[in-house]
Amino acid sequence: MPVPVQPEELRQFTVTDQAPAAHLDLLNALGFRSAVAGLRLGVFEALAAGPLPVADLARRTGTDAYALRLLADALVGFGYLTGSATGYANSANTTRWLLRDAPESFAPVLAFWGAVVTERWTDLEESMRSGLPRRDFYPWLEQRPETLADFQTMLRRLAAWLAPEIVELIPAPPPAGRLLDIGGGHAGYSIAFCRRYPKLRATVLDLPGALAQGAPAITAAGLTERITALPGDLSTVDLGADHDLALLFNIVHGYPDTEVGALLKRVAAAVRPGGRVALLEPLAEVPQRPAGTADSFVRAFSLNLFHTQGGRAYSFTELSELLTAAGFTQVTQHLLRGSEADHLVLAVRAD
Ligand SMILES: C[S@@+](CC[C@H](N)C(=O)[O-])C[C@H]1O[C@@H](n2cnc3c(N)ncnc32)[C@H](O)[C@@H]1O
Missing domain, CATH: 1.10.10.10 (Winged helix-like DNA-binding domain superfamily/Winged helix DNA-binding domain)
Structure with missing residues (x-):
């Protein structure tokens, strides 16, 4: 306090x-x-x-x-x-x-950041000097069940808060469409989309520990028939083809831009022409964002992303260029009423 x-x-x-x-x-x-x-x-x-x-x-x-x-x-x-x-x-x-x-409860957030600051920020200067950050954040998290549960609870609550607005901002997929939720962990966004569109089917791709956190929510929502969990590494796993909508929510900020570009190309190949990709990201350089807690958080979070994962917060211009190079078009940015820090970026897979 x-x-x-x-x-x-x-x-x-x-x-x-x-x-x-x-x-x-x-x-x-x-x-x-x-x-x-x-x-x-x-x-x-x-x-x-x-x-x-x-x-x-x-x-x-x-x-x-x-x-x-x-x-x-x-x-x-x-x-x-x-x-x-x-x-x-x-x-x-x-x-x-x-x-x-x-x-x-803010307890999961305090507990998660307590673990990050006391265990992961101890060598911050080293990644500043070398320019070579540690990149073992998710393997570290997967080995720590309590911290992983706090992390996914924190994100699930944010999803419960933002999902109603996000689902309405993204144009409707076809009635019996297919959604790919990359790094979807707690499954909150897939559940929200499947509730909104009763014939939609979703695949949640994530690491095994994160999927285990999402499984009870899928069961509780009665959606085990329509939401499939796909364990795997998003950099290498087969993403399939002809998806109508791919979600990359809070994912690309975990990677350096070359790897973001490669991932977006893989995603483009997994989405049908005319299908969409949606990114949810804390964007850098948002002129509309006043100085305050949201702006301070994004700046410090970006530092944390670099130090722990090798990523950072990207600007809309950077994401737009990466999406275009990967084969997407009609890139748009959407401010969210529910969060000053998070933004939705939408793009359409070119024919
Ligand atoms: C910041 S969380 C975002 C979760 C969710 N998309 C959201 O926005 O609330 C990143 C997610 O990506 C997953 N993830 C990280 N590295 C991954 C990898 N190599 N392969 C698959 N999933 C990964 C994490 O387990 C985690 O669930």
Whole structure:
């Protein structure tokens, strides 16, 4: 939670430059790390039923009471907990956002990014110096069932939020059409399309661990007859042919542009002439996007993509050129009402 700053203090950090803004980042980094520790140790869940004295909180979380008091006090300072003579309680914001059962819980996002920052960003300078990033993000994720579940839950929730708008923005495929959802993991978008178009059939291609995360959702939606899971590597697996619509949602940003070009050519070969490809991407260089959390996130996310996967956020112009070179035409960009960071890019497979 952003460290509480008085308005005059904030002016000194961000307007008059009388104080180093990096001090705020330092505090926010400590706040982030403390919150991740609170989450990993189960502090917020232990306080879900109500306030507890530190001795009881330590017993419930399997921690040392002396040490835990220091973490709890830090979490009070950052606004995650409140403290009183009777013990500690979750703040209103923590109760709303950080409990696992909360309807829009942010806990999977905090847990996932906690793992990324503490385990994958330790050698950020090295990929800056060498220009050669590590490219083992997904193999790392596939080996970590809890982090993988948090990652797919985070994306499934975003899909539940964005899918209604996206399904309406993409022109309808033919009634008994075929959809290819490349890197479709949690299957949320395929499920949304199959619900909207009752005769549509979908194939969700992904790595085995990610598909396992999507399988219960497909079953729960009663769509096992119409949605097929295809385990495989999207760079090498046979993508088939004559699909009416291919989804590449949050995929191309994981690759350098040469590999994006090669992937788009494979996708073009898998889509029938006149069929469509749809990309969902956090686009770089969006003039309409004001400075703020969405713009800051896309910039930092792009750095993360390079460091962990060798990719980055692309601009619409870059994607348009790559799509055209791959054999697509009529490339269009669509702003989404539901997200300032994500954009839809559509293109038609040339005849
Ligand atoms: C950022 S997620 C996007 C998931 C989904 N398309 C969405 O937008 O919510 C990227 C997906 O690509 C999958 N993926 C990554 N590398 C892959 C590969 N080499 N072959 C197949 N799938 C891969 C991941 O497992 C993950 O489900």
